[in-house]
Amino acid sequence: MPVASAVGIHHPAQTLKSSSxxxxxxxxxxxxxxxxxxxxxxxxxxxxxxxxxxxxxxxxxxxxxxxxxxxxxxxxxxxxxxxxxxxxxxxxxxxxxxxxxxxxxxxxxxxxxxxxxxxxxxxxxxxxxxxxxxxxxxxxTYRSKISELALDFIKDDSVILTHSYSRVVMQTLLRAHKQKRISVYVTEARPRGLGVKTYEALTAAGIPCTMVLDSAVAYVMDMVDFILVGSEAVVESGGLINAVGSNQIAIIAKAAKKPFYALAESYKFHRLFPLSQYDLPTHTDDILSFPRHAQRPSPALTARPSVAPSTSSNPLVSGHLPIGRSKSSTSSSQLAMTPEQILRNPKVDYTMPDLISLVFSDVGILTPEGVSQYLVGMFAG
The missing domain is CATH 1.20.120 (Four Helix Bundle (Hemerythrin (Met), subunit A))
Known part of the structure; x- marks a missing residue:
């Protein structure tokens, strides 16, 4: 499958003249x-x-x-x-x-x-x-186009790692499942816990699927063939903004020599050029800040893990076990992050372009450099 460059790709004005x-x-x-x-x-x-x-x-x-x-x-x-x-x-x-x-x-x-x-x-x-x-x-229709492009890169008996929840990734995996044998590892993806949503949808479709703690990504990396993630945005550098944790997955994948593929509709291409995590518009002084007056958290402020509720009987999936505690614990307090602590953590992070193997989009299969060229042409008039 040839990889497309930015040359000759349609301009937004042409796309907006669609007949549908x-x-x-x-x-x-x-x-x-x-x-x-x-x-x-x-x-x-x-x-x-x-x-x-x-x-x-x-x-x-x-x-x-x-x-x-x-x-x-x-x-x-x-x-x-x-x-x-x-x-x-x-x-x-x-x-x-x-x-x-x-x-x-x-x-x-x-x-x-x-x-x-x-x-x-x-x-x-x-x-x-x-x-x-x-x-x-x-x-x-873009997600269908992207899933069709990505399908050629998914071989029979592929083991895939995905992060959080993405509609275009879901459509790609469900499409692949109809034609090939695949197995999927899904990260928990805190703080929103959207990996649970992915896990339940894939399991319901009959795809062999296992939840992975965010902290266990390095442990599982040697067992996967490649990584497939969605995107909040693909920026002018060719880098990726996505659910927090994507960057560390890409770093581990690079070290393990595993392909890291991003799926992104072209309307998520963003004329933004961050140089680090701290250049993101979402970054504020409160993120990962130290409290001015350190104090022990009140038991009244403790919370269950920040994972989405689930009907599953699996404690890891349902989130019924607090962080660091066993079910047999008799303590009334739970060792869990407080809402205030969760709010001091980022929801998205930035993945550098050199960590990304390819970007699958409705405008073609692009290298990160190809994304840069496309964005320059897109806003050049």
């Missing part, structure tokens, strides 16, 4: 406001996100598309300002806005670069709304 239409279930909502004065871009964004098939960047694009539909702007300058203001509102009201920013950045770039021959500005806005909806409809 967005499913009516996403567009039709009787509660939607019809006046610009009462339009709430964040409420629109949250409503769109209720559809589990819609990723954060796409929800942001659709929310901005609705804003254009309700906008009373009379010039392109006014419209672009409205879009930037709305993007800032979404950013301020979202805890982790990295993926969201990738979507708003892409859409605003499209609006400013859009070639048109409209008779009036009102006609132009109508056309922009249509193109935004068409793009979102086309984007819903």
């Amino acid at each position: 239409a967005l499913p009516a279930t996403i567009l039709e909502d009787p509660s939607r406001s019809l006046s610009q004065e009462s339009f709430d871009v964040y409420a629109s964004y949250q409503r769109i996100l209720e559809n589990e098939e819609i990723a954060t960047p796409l929800a942001a694009i659709l929310a901005l598309t609705e804003l254009i539909e309700h906008s009373k702007a009379g010039t392109m300058f006014e419209l672009v300002k409205e879009l930037h203001d709305a993007a800032e509102i979404l950013k301020r009201r979202t805890t982790n806005a990295i993926s969201l920013n990738a979507g708003t950045e892409l859409f605003i770039a499209f609006v400013t670069l859009f070639p048109h021959e409209s008779d009036s500005f009102a006609d132009l806005k109508t056309e922009l709304v249509k193109q935004g909806q068409k793009y979102a409809a086309e984007a819903l």
